[in-house]
Amino acid sequence: MKKLLAVLLICVAGPAWSAMSLDKMIVHMDAIPNAREDIVVYNPDQETLYVQTEVFRVDNPGTADEKLVPVVNPEDFKLLISPSKAVIPPGAQKRFRLMNVESGVERERVYRVTFKPVVGEITTEASGLKVLVAFQALIFVQPVGGTYALQLEHSGDQINLKNNGAVNAEIIGVQHCVSEQQCSPVELAGRLYPGAEKPIPLDKKGGYLEVRAFDGDKSDTIKLPL
Numbered sequence: 001m002k003k004l005l006a007v008l009l010i011c012v013a014g015p016a017w018s019a020m021s022l023d024k025m026i027v028h029m030d031a032i033p034n035a036r037e038d039i040v041v042y043n044p045d046q047e048t049l050y051v052q053t054e055v056f057r058v059d060n061p062g063t064a065d066e067k068l069v070p071v072v073n074p075e076d077f078k079l080l081i082s083p084s085k086a087v088i089p090p091g092a093q094k095r096f097r098l099m100n101v102e103s104g105v106e107r108e109r110v111y112r113v114t115f116k117p118v119v120g121e122i123t124t125e126a127s128g129l130k131v132l133v134a135f136q137a138l139i140f141v142q143p144v145g146g147t148y149a150l151q152l153e154h155s156g157d158q159i160n161l162k163n164n165g166a167v168n169a170e171i172i173g174v175q176h177c178v179s180e181q182q183c184s185p186v187e188l189a190g191r192l193y194p195g196a197e198k199p200i201p202l203d204k205k206g207g208y209l210e211v212r213a214f215d216g217d218k219s220d221t222i223k224l225p226l
């Protein structure tokens with residue numbers, strides 16, 4: 001018999017495709033003992049789905065020193081997931097529970113949890129390719145009452161937008177305004193983690209920046225004088 005080659009792809013965002021989907025890709029949790037959140041995995045396929053999970057800690061997120069570290073040492077298990085693996089029948093779903101066991105966090109912890117379909121050796125009369133799609137959820141464990149703090153920092157002619165707060169902020173819109181009636185868009189967007197910064201592309205000075213940011217719960221508009 002000829003073997004069917006299985007290829008694994010990882011999706012970190014966007015809609016589900018292939019024979020698995022998650023009900024959420026981003027989770028915010030309070031850094032208190034036994035804080036819990038659930039992620040539901042669906043199997044819309046006609047075949048049984050075997051899922052295995054892996055937990056990664058993200059060190060120095062959003063910086064040049066960012067590292068994805070697999071959590072394998074029991075002493076490092078500050079974020080637990082149960083079950084770690086599951087069998088999901090066709091058309092069924094399975095709830096995976098995330099639990100934080102760490103307290104006293106002053107700055108948010110960032111994790112990625114991979115939900116990976118697994119398969120044994122496949123044999124068939126015809127050769128072919130089977131694509132297995134894994135999904136990676138982004139998990140934030142945040143200090144209770146923690147907020148982001150966006151500030152401008154100058155370095156020579158370069159101006160950076162920096163987050164000096166305790167939690168991340170998603171930058172969803174930036175304008176450079178010389179007055180309330182005269183604003184122009186600035187091409188700056190994306191997640192800004194605590195301690196991280198983004199350069200601001202400006203071709204003229206003066207006025208202020210109007211930054212629209214989202215903390216996972218609500219959006220705010222902040223004015224930062226230039």
